[in-house]
Amino acid sequence: MKKNTLLKTRNVLNKILILFFLISFCATFSQKHNFKEIKITEPICTYHPDPEPFDKSKIENLRKSVNLTNSACSNFVVNYDGFTPEAQAAFQYAVDIWAHIIESPVPINVNAKFEVLGQNTLGSASPETLNTISGVPGIDPNAWYPAALYEKLLGQDRGEFGGTNDIKASFNSNFDFYFGLDGNPPSGKHDFVSIVLHELGHGLGFVGFARKNELVGELRSNNRALIYDNYIQNNENVSILSLPDPSVELLTAITSNNLFSNSPTAVTQNANILPKIYTPSEFNQGSSYSHWDEFVFPAGNSNSLMTPRIASGEANHNPGDITIGFFKDMGWGICSTLSIDEVNVSSNINVWPNPFTDHITIRFTNLNSNKLQIKLADIKGSLIFSKQVTYDGGDSINLNDLDNLQKGIYFMTITNTSSNLRFTEKIVKY
Numbered sequence: 001m002k003k004n005t006l007l008k009t010r011n012v013l014n015k016i017l018i019l020f021f022l023i024s025f026c027a028t029f030s031q032k033h034n035f036k037e038i039k040i041t042e043p044i045c046t047y048h049p050d051p052e053p054f055d056k057s058k059i060e061n062l063r064k065s066v067n068l069t070n071s072a073c074s075n076f077v078v079n080y081d082g083f084t085p086e087a088q089a090a091f092q093y094a095v096d097i098w099a100h101i102i103e104s105p106v107p108i109n110v111n112a113k114f115e116v117l118g119q120n121t122l123g124s125a126s127p128e129t130l131n132t133i134s135g136v137p138g139i140d141p142n143a144w145y146p147a148a149l150y151e152k153l154l155g156q157d158r159g160e161f162g163g164t165n166d167i168k169a170s171f172n173s174n175f176d177f178y179f180g181l182d183g184n185p186p187s188g189k190h191d192f193v194s195i196v197l198h199e200l201g202h203g204l205g206f207v208g209f210a211r212k213n214e215l216v217g218e219l220r221s222n223n224r225a226l227i228y229d230n231y232i233q234n235n236e237n238v239s240i241l242s243l244p245d246p247s248v249e250l251l252t253a254i255t256s257n258n259l260f261s262n263s264p265t266a267v268t269q270n271a272n273i274l275p276k277i278y279t280p281s282e283f284n285q286g287s288s289y290s291h292w293d294e295f296v297f298p299a300g301n302s303n304s305l306m307t308p309r310i311a312s313g314e315a316n317h318n319p320g321d322i323t324i325g326f327f328k329d330m331g332w333g334i335c336s337t338l339s340i341d342e343v344n345v346s347s348n349i350n351v352w353p354n355p356f357t358d359h360i361t362i363r364f365t366n367l368n369s370n371k372l373q374i375k376l377a378d379i380k381g382s383l384i385f386s387k388q389v390t391y392d393g394g395d396s397i398n399l400n401d402l403d404n405l406q407k408g409i410y411f412m413t414i415t416n417t418s419s420n421l422r423f424t425e426k427i428v429k430y
């Protein structure tokens with residue numbers, strides 16, 4: 001057992017060494033030719049199954065995908081290699097979900113393989129390259145951007161490096177996946193759509209560069225961090241970018257269990273709480289740093305797609321508002337049907353009293369529409385109730401019969417179903 005672990009560790013270390021050798025080689029090559037691009041040669045996420053099966057009683061609010069009847073906002077072009085028809089159909093379904101969430105005027109090219117991978121590996125993915133450019137509005141000249149996002153910001157396909165693929169993804173053809181599209185995998189099976197959705201999330205930009213190199217942590221490659229890294233800080237507002245690189249301090253930070261995203265839209269979507277990044281005390285290449293925290297966003301939470309593990313029986317067909325908010329701040333356009341640009345309409349809505357005991361009054365000013373969706377979730381993200389409310393022109397709505405709720409923190413989300421304006425408030429039950 002010990003020998004096996006040691007071998008695995010050595011194997012991973014070797015891969016990391018090769019990865020960074022290749023990255024620095026390619027970057028040197030790029031600079032010589034005046035290119036600003038590095039090629040990723042190893043997957044950044046290696047997705048593993050959670051040994052614990054998912055408690056299906058929690059699944060109710062996770063089966064919902066995004067609305068695929070609207071027009072897509074981006075065009076993914078997938079090169080399928082080795083897929084069975086049912087695996088390809090499930091992959092395409094996950095692609096369609098992302099195409100209805102993010103907006104890009106440039107086709108997003110994905111090279112997808114269905115092949116034999118390590119026994120405990122579900123799949124992996126990464127951007128094909130990272131790119132940088134200066135002098136273009138909306139692009140941080142000091143950051144690396146994943147290829148697909150770079151092209152979105154630039155408004156044109158790149159191709160300087162001899163290829164146009166943007167994301168590469170690989171999934172384990174030996175794994176007994178569930179290929180249904182309904183988000184209802186039977187116990188013991190892993191939901192392929194959710195897994196592809198997760199991996200594409202990394203390929204599109206949910207990925208940071210922080211890593212362990214023996215006794216120090218490193219962040220940058222060729223003096224640049226990834227755009228993701230721009231939004232990472234600890235709970236004392238210290239940005240990861242401000243730490244010496246490489247340094248022991250950086251290693252401490254990325255194994256501190258104390259890093260968060262400060263992406264403003266993600267924070268707004270998380271009821272003004274900084275969403276936590278997965279940084280366990282032992283650095284785990286392929287899991288640490290480039291995921292949400294598994295314990296803060298456990299299976300069953302609506303933002304659990306981008307955590308490092310997925311359980312059998314678990315499904316998640318929507319990246320979640322916090323993740324989408326992070327994508328927006330990194331530079332992605334978001335489909336207007338999601339209206340994430342307009343999440344903060346708090347000036348028009350007020351929830352009172354807070355803390356509450358048995359009832360809540362929601363007050364409005366300048367409300368144009370009369371159909372509202374009111375959702376209440378507990379701190380773990382589990383839905384307590386969801387109500388359609390018709391607003392009759394008065395200036396408030398009362399929610400009664402709340403005395404049976406347990407004491408604690410809840411999140412109330414109010415969505416104007418006509419305009420999709422959304423408002424989330426943290427409320428406390430006494």
Ligand SMILES: [Zn+2]
Pocket residue numbers: 045046047198199202290291307308
């Ligand atoms: Zn991952």
